[in-house]
Amino acid sequence: xxxxxxxxxxxxxxxxxxxxxxxxxxxxxxxxxxxxxxxxxxxxxxxxxxxxxxxxxxxxxxxxxxxxxxxxxxxxxxxxxxxxxxxxxxxxxxxxxxxxxxxxxxxxxxxxxxxxxxxxxxxxxxxxxxxxxxxxxxxxxxxxxxxxxxxxxxxxxxxxxxxxxxxxxxxxxxxxxxxxxxxxxxxxxxxxxxxxxxxxxxxxxxxxxxxxxxxxxxxxxxxxxxxxxxxxxxxxxxx
Numbered sequence: 001x002x003x004x005x006x007x008x009x010x011x012x013x014x015x016x017x018x019x020x021x022x023x024x025x026x027x028x029x030x031x032x033x034x035x036x037x038x039x040x041x042x043x044x045x046x047x048x049x050x051x052x053x054x055x056x057x058x059x060x061x062x063x064x065x066x067x068x069x070x071x072x073x074x075x076x077x078x079x080x081x082x083x084x085x086x087x088x089x090x091x092x093x094x095x096x097x098x099x100x101x102x103x104x105x106x107x108x109x110x111x112x113x114x115x116x117x118x119x120x121x122x123x124x125x126x127x128x129x130x131x132x133x134x135x136x137x138x139x140x141x142x143x144x145x146x147x148x149x150x151x152x153x154x155x156x157x158x159x160x161x162x163x164x165x166x167x168x169x170x171x172x173x174x175x176x177x178x179x180x181x182x183x184x185x186x187x188x189x190x191x192x193x194x195x196x197x198x199x200x201x202x203x204x205x206x207x208x209x210x211x212x213x214x215x216x217x218x219x220x221x222x223x224x225x226x227x228x229x230x231x232x233x234x235x236x237x238x239x
Contacts, residue, residue, distance in 0.1 A: 001046075002028055003037040003133045005140060006057075014038050014047055016055045025052040035060070042066070042138045066138050069096040072184040073231050076101040076152055078191035079110040080220050088224050089124055092141065093131035095228035099142045100128075101186075105149060107193035117146055149199045152188060153206040162188040162195065162203045163223055164210035172211040172227065176234050185231070189223050 002024075006014035016024075016038070024030045030049050038047045038057060044065045047057035075092055079085070079102050092100060104111070112120060124143050132140045161172070188195070188203060195203075204210055213223055 001035060001037050002030075003039065003136055005129060005133065006038045006040040006045075009040050010056075012059050013056045014040055014045060014059060016057060018055060021053055021055060024049065037136075039138055042068075044138065067096075067136050068138050069098075069232065071231060071234075073097045073228070074099040074101060074157070074184075074186040075224055075227065076103050076147065076186060076188045077224055078103050078105045078189065078195075078220065079108045079112065079146070080191060081110060084219075084221050085124070086127055088221050089127045089141075089143075090131045091221075091225045092228050093128045093137070094135040095225070095232055096137070097141055097228055098139070099144065101144045101152070102146050103149065103152065103188070104146050105191055106196040106199060108191045112146065121145075149202055152186075152208075153202065155186060157186045158183045159185040160188075160203075160208045161185065161211045162200060162208040163190065163213060163227070164200060165194050165212075165217060166197075166200065166210065170209070170211050172213060173230055176230065187227050189220060189227070192220060 004016055004020050004024075006016055008015040024036070030036065030052055032049055032051050034049045036047055036049060036057065038045045038059075044063045045059045046061040046063060048060050049057055073096065075097050077088060077100065080088070085102075089100065102117075121143055125140070128141050128143065163172075164170075188208065190199075200210070213226055218226060
């Protein structure tokens with residue numbers, strides 16, 4: 001059963017995004033009376049289609065079903081080229097990440113001004129929405145405005161990590177095995193050229209623990225997926 005995220009709830013009906021109607025009618029080829037899954041305020045409803053071109057659907061059942069991780073995970077990642085960013089957003093969404101922070105770093109190849117980023121962000125949110133529907137999530141990850149390294153310093157988390165190529169000893173999986181509380185975590189991942197030494201020093205000075213992903217140097221998109229996969233393992237082991 002296909003899943004969609006509703007905009008509003010009115011009495012016993014949910015109102016879908018207009019863009020979803022094309023998918024319902026022309027891709028899924030749903031008919032009047034067909035059932036779909038709808039998420040509103042992170043709650044799951046089974047709904048009946050009134051008419052494929054009508055954004056209103058009727059709630060038939062509310063289900064106690066939540067596929068979200070027990071952990072609150074943020075990935076702060078350097079701006080990369082469009083195709084790589086699309087893959088990162090899609091896979092991090094599928095792997096349960098709650099927030100994605102694009103970061104402008106010294107060695108970032110991609111530079112975006114406010115006007116360009118507004119358009120990018122709209123497109124990126126659509127990618128996350130579709131990936132959330134496909135992976136049966138109850139929420140869509142938040143994509144923030146672009147941050148600088150200095151802005152990351154002031155963020156409040158239970159655990160803060162920076163993926164380092166300088167520190168080969170503190171492997172991320174070994175570090176996490178020693179922790180009892182994983183509640184709210186942020187991981188910073190640099191661009192292809194790595195995080196500049198002065199940027200990494202600033203993060204470490206302000207509470208970010210340097211962790212290693214191993215002896216091999218990974219691409220940005222691989223590192224992001226690797227981190228999120230490890231977090232999924234530890235989240236499932238807690239349940």
